[in-house]
Amino acid sequence: MTRIIVAFPKAENGKNIKNVLVRNGYQVVCVCTNGAQVIQEANGLQDGIVVCTYKLSDMIYQELVECLPPGFDTIVISTKDQWVENGTPGIVGLAVPLKIHELLSTVEMVSYNLERKRRKRRQAPRKRTKEEQELVDRAKAILMERNQMTEDEAHRYLQKTSMDNGTSFTETAQMILGMLDQ
Template structure:
């Protein structure tokens, strides 16, 4: 993680967050002083982490944090005043937002960054596994479609069609999905 977005309308807090993030390995830091600037930066900059210092003008930092947390590639840390912490934390944490109380403790902020990095790592692993499973499911669908074509066009049984695709793939040293796609292309053109 090396890209950070800081959303704060307080210049002193913005400088603190920027300096702290920079000192902790974030070398690309974008600053936004309004919720709208934050949304725009989120789209254009694609940060790994977003730090929101509530309140942000007239905008709801709570709603903004939930909105930005819906992008699973970005971890969101929301800082709120002690008076509102319990109400807001219980709500935003359900959306995956890390909520911390102000005044800001460097050790607490450091722990939150560690937690965000761990969560980011887990999310990336889960996303990679989902993509792997989606590819596998797609291949199964293509192979099943090709088997159906062989059953209808070549009067094969399902076992014969399956064996034909498997054997052809092994003989040619190509994936089963490639053989299946070739069968589909040949019989559907």
């Protein structure tokens, strides 16, 4: 579930937005009154949405967006003349007067996009470190030498063994090195 940080200079306005979001099933982490609080909260999270106004007590939304960790999208609520539509990724603008259904549909859209990014990040294959790759290469070399396998056959053997045992490729290479070095 997407976590939301609400940031308004007046705490009362922020609480009103929070209440609307919570009533509609969203998880609001906190309500902040300045950018420093938002940044502090955001650093404790992996990703999420910041709903804020054009200007907080210590910075404007553009400065806030620059300081947020990657993985955060921002919904800015302001007048049309304050809002700069420059197509910056991760920033969506909502004009005041704010309609609740516009806020909710925008949060839903941004939340859906974050969820897609999160899924994509999880499905991306993990890169092996240099040490892990050297370990795998040593295991392949031993298999090739002792069992007269080609590199492809050694790779497939490691792959099949790791899948059969439910272990990672690197753990399987370590296991083979441990068994064959004895």
